[in-house]
Amino acid sequence: MENNKFPKGFLWGGATAANQLEGAYLTDGKGLSVADTMPGGKKKFEVLKSKEFVWTIDEATYYYPNHQGINHYHHYKEDIALFAEMGFKCYRLSIAWSRIFPKGDEQEPNQAGLEFYDQLFDECLKYNIKPVVTISHYEMPLHLVTKYGGWKNRQLVKFYEHYARVILTRYHKKVHYWMTFNEINGAFHFPALSQGLVPSNGSLDKQMIFQAFHHQFVASSLAVKIAHELDPNLKIGCMILYATTYAFDSNPKNQLAALQENQEMNYYCTDVQVRGEYPTFSKRLWRKYGVEQPQFEEGDLALLRDYPVDYIGFSYYMSTVVDKVSTTATSVSGNLLGGVANPFLKASEWGWQIDPTGLRIALNELYDRYKKPLFIVENGLGAFDQPDEHYYVADDYRIDYLRSHIETMAEAIEDGVDLIGYTPWGCIDLVSASTGEMSKRYGFIYVDLDDQGQGSFARYRKKSFYWYKNIITTNGADL
Numbered sequence: 295m296e297n298n299k300f301p302k303g304f305l306w307g308g309a310t311a312a313n314q315l316e317g318a319y320l321t322d323g324k325g326l327s328v329a330d331t332m333p334g335g336k337k338k339f340e341v342l343k344s345k346e347f348v349w350t351i352d353e354a355t356y357y358y359p360n361h362q363g364i365n366h367y368h369h370y371k372e373d374i375a376l377f378a379e380m381g382f383k384c385y386r387l388s389i390a391w392s393r394i395f396p397k398g399d400e401q402e403p404n405q406a407g408l409e410f411y412d413q414l415f416d417e418c419l420k421y422n423i424k425p426v427v428t429i430s431h432y433e434m435p436l437h438l439v440t441k442y443g444g445w446k447n448r449q450l451v452k453f454y455e456h457y458a459r460v461i462l463t464r465y466h467k468k469v470h471y472w473m474t475f476n477e478i479n480g481a482f483h484f485p486a487l488s489q490g491l492v493p494s495n496g497s498l499d500k501q502m503i504f505q506a507f508h509h510q511f512v513a514s515s516l517a518v519k520i521a522h523e524l525d526p527n528l529k530i531g532c533m534i535l536y537a538t539t540y541a542f543d544s545n546p547k548n549q550l551a552a553l554q555e556n557q558e559m560n561y562y563c564t565d566v567q568v569r570g571e572y573p574t575f576s577k578r579l580w581r582k583y584g585v586e587q588p589q590f591e592e593g594d595l596a597l598l599r600d601y602p603v604d605y606i607g608f609s610y611y612m613s614t615v616v617d618k619v620s621t622t623a624t625s626v627s628g629n630l631l632g633g634v635a636n637p638f639l640k641a642s643e644w645g646w647q648i649d650p651t652g653l654r655i656a657l658n659e660l661y662d663r664y665k666k667p668l669f670i671v672e673n674g675l676g677a678f679d680q681p682d683e684h685y686y687v688a689d690d691y692r693i694d695y696l697r698s699h700i701e702t703m704a705e706a707i708e709d710g711v712d713l714i715g716y717t718p719w720g721c722i723d724l725v726s727a728s729t730g731e732m733s734k735r736y737g738f739i740y741v742d743l744d745d746q747g748q749g750s751f752a753r754y755r756k757k758s759f760y761w762y763k764n765i766i767t768t769n770g771a772d773l
């Protein structure tokens with residue numbers, strides 16, 4: 295029953311990140327990463343923003359989640375076999391920088407780390423699953439934070455360039471699709487996680503965030519340059535956190551505020567990485583935050599111009615509503631991005647407002663603006679799953695969420711959008727980025743592990759596993 299809405303060769307798959315599932319945090323020469331030393335728990339983000347937060351590993355037990363993940367490091371064959379059983383065409387994963395360069399500033403890479411990813415990619419290729427690799431996903435060697443202060447330091451550009459050169463050179467025959475930084479614009483909300491910036495006195499100097507962005511943009515262009523010099527056919531993309539942004543009402547002031555929020559969150563980084571130049575609204579944005587133009591070195595702007603990305607990868611979980619002037623709006627609790635409640639939408643148990651139509655809008659907006667292929671590399675519903683006595687989870691709520699989003703993807707393709715793939719987030723249960731816990735689950739595969747790190751680590755197929763397998767088999771026709 296082929297409806298031909300999804301193009302032949304559409305990349306159905308799933309997505310994960312090294313720091314949230316591999317575990318084995320000091321195995322085979324891996325160094326400590328920022329993710330290994332982050333607090334866990336529901337208040338994770340509050341802790342990260344507080345002035346008491348210091349980057350230390352003293353309380354090893356407190357940080358268990360990322361240390362053991364779901365022990366994918368030792369279960370990867372079993373996990374990839376399950377992905378293959380669902381029929382994955384691709385698998386988005388990240389390389390742990392701290393496995394390749396334990397401290398980040400070495401010349402010589404860690405051979406055991408390189409070999410691990412060789413085996414992982416070979417395992418994917420055995421099943422004709424194309425690896426899609428994020429070079430840096432909320433994970434960097436801790437030493438680059440403690441010694442250099444994270445991405446605000448220009449030296450990070452050369453460390454990243456060296457790391458990117460090593461992995462691109464080693465794996466470019468096995469990996470065709472790459473992305474330079476996960477959710478690069480996420481730093482507007484969580485700079486500790488993505489830029490390795492440590493708050494002082496409970497706040498971060500905004501100048502540092504914008505300087506760090508600039509260094510990441512330069513690093514991203516260098517990675518594009520390296521990739522295309524190795525093989526002009528390689529596809530290397532950016533990756534942004536996209537939230538469709540609405541004004542609360544037709545008050546022009548709210549409309550303007552929504553436009554500006556959209557520019558800031560969705561387009562500041564993307565314009566630089568895709569169009570190869572800073573957008574005209576940059577000056578307004580810097581003024582808003584009371585910061586100067588970031589320092590550019592000679593040659594930076596030419597590099598950005600000459601090496602834009604090939605495609606746009608993005609995560610989409612929710613939309614957000616901006617209100618500057620109304621008195622009737624209620625602020626939404628839990629929504630990662632803040633904003634006010636949308637009376638037309640329901641929210642997940644974590645306050646993320648569920649909006650499949652917003653995905654069609656996102657796809658249209660991004661494609662109209664950039665005319666580059668789009669790749670939805672994260673989407674999904676975090677939920678508390680309740681397995682029965684056989685560890686079976688009847689996750690109809692997850693199926694409903696995914697189905698409604700796939701429907702609007704098909705509509706966007708009919709609108710003319712060039713969408714190349716879809717990798718729902720956390721295709722196997724893993725540690726949540728925002729809570730550091732296991733109980734916020736996204737997977738098609740249940741992993742027996744709780745928030746205290748207790749469990750058998752056994753894997754079980756959920757109801758959504760069989761549903762998604764059928765989606766892939768019918769190329770999205772049988773929803």
Ligand code: BGP
Nearest residue numbers: 311476477676725726727728729
């Ligand atoms: C994105 C991150 C992922 C992932 C996902 C779900 O922002 O790129 O790493 O974790 O969100 O978020 P959470 O785990 O907080 O529910």
